[in-house]
Amino acid sequence: MTVFLQFLFSGLTVGSVYALIGMGFNIIYNATSIINLAQGEFVVIGGLLMWFFLESCNVPFFAAIGLSILSAGLIGLIMERLTIRPLRTNDLLVMTMVTIAVSIVMRGLLMFKFGKEPYSYAAFTEGDPLVIGGAVIQLQTFWVLGITAACILGLYAFFNLTMVGKAMRACSFDPTAASLVGIPVSRMIMFSFILSAVVGAVGGAAITPISLMEYDKGPMLAVKGFCAAIMGGLGRGRGAIVGGLTIGILESMTAGYLHSGLKDAVALVILLAILFFRPAGMFGNTTMQRLKGH
Amino acid sequence: MTREHGIALLILAALVLAIPSIVTDSYVMTLMIFSGINAIAAIGLCILMGSAGQVSLGQAGFYGIGAYASSVLSQSFGLPVPACMAGAAIVSALAAVILAVPSLRLKGHYLAVATLGFGEIVYIVLNEFGPGGPSGFGDIPPLSFAGVAITEPAHVAWTVWGFLLLVLVFSLNLLNARPGRALRALHGSETACSAMGLDIVRLKIKVFVLSAVYASIAGSLYAHYVTFISPSSFSFFHSVLLLMMVVLGGITTVWGGVIGAVIITLLPETLKSFEELDVLAYGLILTLSLLFLRRGIVPIVIDKFRTSERGHA
Numbered sequence: 001m002t003v004f005l006q007f008l009f010s011g012l013t014v015g016s017v018y019a020l021i022g023m024g025f026n027i028i029y030n031a032t033s034i035i036n037l038a039q040g041e042f043v044v045i046g047g048l049l050m051w052f053f054l055e056s057c058n059v060p061f062f063a064a065i066g067l068s069i070l071s072a073g074l075i076g077l078i079m080e081r082l083t084i085r086p087l088r089t090n091d092l093l094v095m096t097m098v099t100i101a102v103s104i105v106m107r108g109l110l111m112f113k114f115g116k117e118p119y120s121y122a123a124f125t126e127g128d129p130l131v132i133g134g135a136v137i138q139l140q141t142f143w144v145l146g147i148t149a150a151c152i153l154g155l156y157a158f159f160n161l162t163m164v165g166k167a168m169r170a171c172s173f174d175p176t177a178a179s180l181v182g183i184p185v186s187r188m189i190m191f192s193f194i195l196s197a198v199v200g201a202v203g204g205a206a207i208t209p210i211s212l213m214e215y216d217k218g219p220m221l222a223v224k225g226f227c228a229a230i231m232g233g234l235g236r237g238r239g240a241i242v243g244g245l246t247i248g249i250l251e252s253m254t255a256g257y258l259h260s261g262l263k264d265a266v267a268l269v270i271l272l273a274i275l276f277f278r279p280a281g282m283f284g285n286t287t288m289q290r291l292k293g294h
Numbered sequence: 295m296t297r298e299h300g301i302a303l304l305i306l307a308a309l310v311l312a313i314p315s316i317v318t319d320s321y322v323m324t325l326m327i328f329s330g331i332n333a334i335a336a337i338g339l340c341i342l343m344g345s346a347g348q349v350s351l352g353q354a355g356f357y358g359i360g361a362y363a364s365s366v367l368s369q370s371f372g373l374p375v376p377a378c379m380a381g382a383a384i385v386s387a388l389a390a391v392i393l394a395v396p397s398l399r400l401k402g403h404y405l406a407v408a409t410l411g412f413g414e415i416v417y418i419v420l421n422e423f424g425p426g427g428p429s430g431f432g433d434i435p436p437l438s439f440a441g442v443a444i445t446e447p448a449h450v451a452w453t454v455w456g457f458l459l460l461v462l463v464f465s466l467n468l469l470n471a472r473p474g475r476a477l478r479a480l481h482g483s484e485t486a487c488s489a490m491g492l493d494i495v496r497l498k499i500k501v502f503v504l505s506a507v508y509a510s511i512a513g514s515l516y517a518h519y520v521t522f523i524s525p526s527s528f529s530f531f532h533s534v535l536l537l538m539m540v541v542l543g544g545i546t547t548v549w550g551g552v553i554g555a556v557i558i559t560l561l562p563e564t565l566k567s568f569e570e571l572d573v574l575a576y577g578l579i580l581t582l583s584l585l586f587l588r589r590g591i592v593p594i595v596i597d598k599f600r601t602s603e604r605g606h607a
Contacts, residue, residue: 035407086585093349094584096406097541100351100534101580108574219530223414230407261422268411268418275408276396 002134007256008249009132013141013210015248016148017043018267020203021225022232022240023155024196030172030235031192034095038079038103039200040222041110045072046201047213048110051119061124068205069198075106076197080190103218110215118212144206151199152241158195159237168192172235220264224251227267231274246270299466302549303459310455314448323447327519329559330454331512334461336539336551338508341465344545345477346501348398349406352413353536356386356506358420358528360513365434365523366425375438379514383507390506394499405502413533420525430524437518450519457515458552461508465548468504473497509536538576542583544590553592 021039028036049071053064083098123140130137159165170178171188179185204213225240228247232239247267255263309316317323335357342348363382367373373381389412397408425431437444437453444453468474476497480487487494517523535558543554561579565572587594 083581083585089588093343093347093406094588097349097537098581098584100537101577101584104534104577105574105581106577108571108577111573112570223410226407227411259422261418265415265418268415271411272408272415275400275404275411 003256005133005135006137007252009135009137009141011249011252012245013144013207013248014251015245016144017203017207017221017244018224018228018247019241019244020148020151020199021221022228022244023151023237024200025226025229026235026237026240027155027192027196027199029229031168031189032084032095033092034084034099035092035226036193036196037096037099037222037226038106038218039196039225040218040220041103041106042072042076042197042200043204043207043221044110044213044215044218045075045106045197046204047208048114048119048204048215049201050205050208051121051213052114054121065205068201072197072201073194076193076195077190079197080193084189084193085186103222107215107218114215116215118214120208120212123209124206138210140206140209144210147202147206151202155195155199155237164188164191223271224267227271227274230271296470303462303466306462307459310452310459313451313455317448317451320447323451325560325563327447327451327454328516329556330451330458331516331519332536332539332559333552333555334454334458334515335509335512335536336543336555337458337461337465337548338505338551339536339540340543340545340548340551341469342501342505343540344547344550345469345474345481346498347481348498348502349537350409350502350505351406351530351533351537352409352411352416353505353509354528354530354532355409355413355416356390356509357513357516357532357536358416358525359386359389360510361517361523361528362420362424362513363510364514365431365517368435368518369433374441375435375518379511379518382514383510386506386510387503390503391499394502398495398498398502409533410530413530417525417529420528424525426524428525430522430526432522434517434521434523436521437515454515454519457511461511462548462552469548473500477501538580540590541580542587542591544592544594546589546593547596550590550592554590557591 021043024039024042025036028034028039046068049068050064053059053067054061057064059067079102083102084095087095087098089095123138124143125139127139129139130142157165159169167178167183168188168191170181170183171185175185178188207213224247225244228244229235229240231243231246232241247270250270251263251266254266313323313326317326335353339350339353342350360379360382363385364375364378367378367381368375393408393412394405397404421428435443437450439453444450469477476487476492479490479492480494480497484494513528516527539554539558540551541554542557543552544550561576562572565575568575583590
């Protein structure tokens with residue numbers, strides 16, 4: 001039972017980062033129908049920038065968080081302005097490939113700046129780990145869970161209570177109708193990239209003290225987050241949360257009870273199974289998805 | 295196959311025959327062999343993207359199956375190499391059918407996602423359960439035909455580029471015959487195609503299987519040439535490289551795959567001077583070619599040539 005609890009908590013921790021990545025996918029997918037495969041790089045950027053500001057520039061903690069979020073948002077903005085916006089084709093294939101290309105550029109820059117070694121920094125608060133039912137849980141775990149919950153609530157409030165958030169939702173329902181009522185669709189697409197970069201970076205900054213961060217972690221994180229988004233039904237915010245946590249827990253159980261090398265295969269097997277049997281996600285409506293066409 | 299394609303094929307065939315007299319440096323010869331191997335896989339992806347409008351992010355998976363299956367068959371069972379390559383191609387084709395049937399029934403780019411997952415799974419399985427694990431295994435029998443081993447680099451180059459010529463002839467004929475016409479019609483209007491009674495899904499599945507078989511043949515050639523393989527050669531990065539070749543060369547003609555493969559295979563040698571910036575340079579080249587050479591090098595060059603020809607007449 002103790003071991004089970006231990007696995008459960010470590011699964012919830014990584015799972016919440018997958019959930020954040022999955023939500024990042026959804027934000028951009030809803031605004032543009034693009035699958036942004038550079039989503040994992042945003043997480044790596046969050047972790048490595050946080051290290052850079054904390055350890056290398058000796059900036060105080062809260063300023064470092066602020067600066068990391070700001071820089072990540074800026075990177076999202078630059079990505080959208082330099083690659084997605086000039087393309088403006090309807091060819092989703094080309095756009096998705098551009099995001100792959102951008103992710104390689106980001107990896108190249110990260111490797112140039114940070115090299116190949118893994119980075120880490122001190123947990124957000126000092127203190128002894130908590131013992132719950134015999135399982136030892138680091139305090140940072142609660143930070144990750146808390147930050148994820150705060151992100152979820154923040155995004156919910158943003159999309160339901162603010163004008164910009166509502167405008168972004170309008171674009172995802174029907175871009176033409178949205179632009180007819182005066183919503184600047186192109187600016188909303190820009191916002192979606194900024195927002196999803198920030199969400200990814202926050203996840204990266206929170207998880208780095210636990211699981212370390214290195215320049216080439218992006219693609220695997222993107223695949224996991226994407227599995228989370230697909231599992232919940234692409235474009236459904238709440239689905240990604242359930243998907244991410246489920247994948248995290250299953251992964252940690254597989255690594256613990258079966259074989260650690262198969263850890264990464266779990267999410268992929270789930271991904272294929274979902275694509276084959278329930279393409280609209282666990283909670284989605286298959287016929288609607290098929291009619292919509294994307 | 296049109297006359298232009300025929301002439302291009304003859305020129306290529308002449309060049310292939312002349313390889314030993316053109317290429318004297320053994321390192322350049324190695325690069326030529328790798329270009330040819332990559333080109334075979336790239337042509338498959340080219341047809342898939344250009345004709346069926348689908349993308350695969352997991353070609354390295356089929357490439358890996360081709361390499362591992364063929365090596366294991368020849369090493370452990372002592373079967374002749376051509377038979378092993380055929381066996382590996384069958385395994386890849388089966389995997390492709392299993393992937394394609396469910397994902398192509400859905401509209402949109404579900405195949406891309408499925409292949410991404412598939413490629414990663416193959417990579418993990420090779421890492422965990424493949425012979426030698428992450429460090430791979432060696433002593434793979436070299437290429438051979440009718441019991442005669444082909445080890446001389448020039449002969450290997452002939453074999454590889456010979457395979458490439460066969461693949462080109464087959465593909466060009468296919469694209470010019472009924473399946474090709476159907477695929478071109480598919481590009482025009484999917485609805486009109488189904489109204490005419492074409493089974494679109496079946497056609498797309500066939501194209502995908504073809505691309506998997508090409509990748510598998512390329513993988514087998516690679517394994518029997520290098521005689522040592524490890525999972526790292528079949529990672530997601532290789533799938534992206536193949537994609538890059540096709541995008542850079544141009545997806546509208548199979549020649550794009552060939553030109554793209556040669557450029558991308560030779561590129562790391564030119565980028566070596568950038569040292570640790572080579573990943574960055576790779577990414578920038580891909581990004582810029584997507585932004586500015588969206589149609590690919592070969593189609594652009596052909597268009598330029600045609601307009602200048604018309605200008606003279």
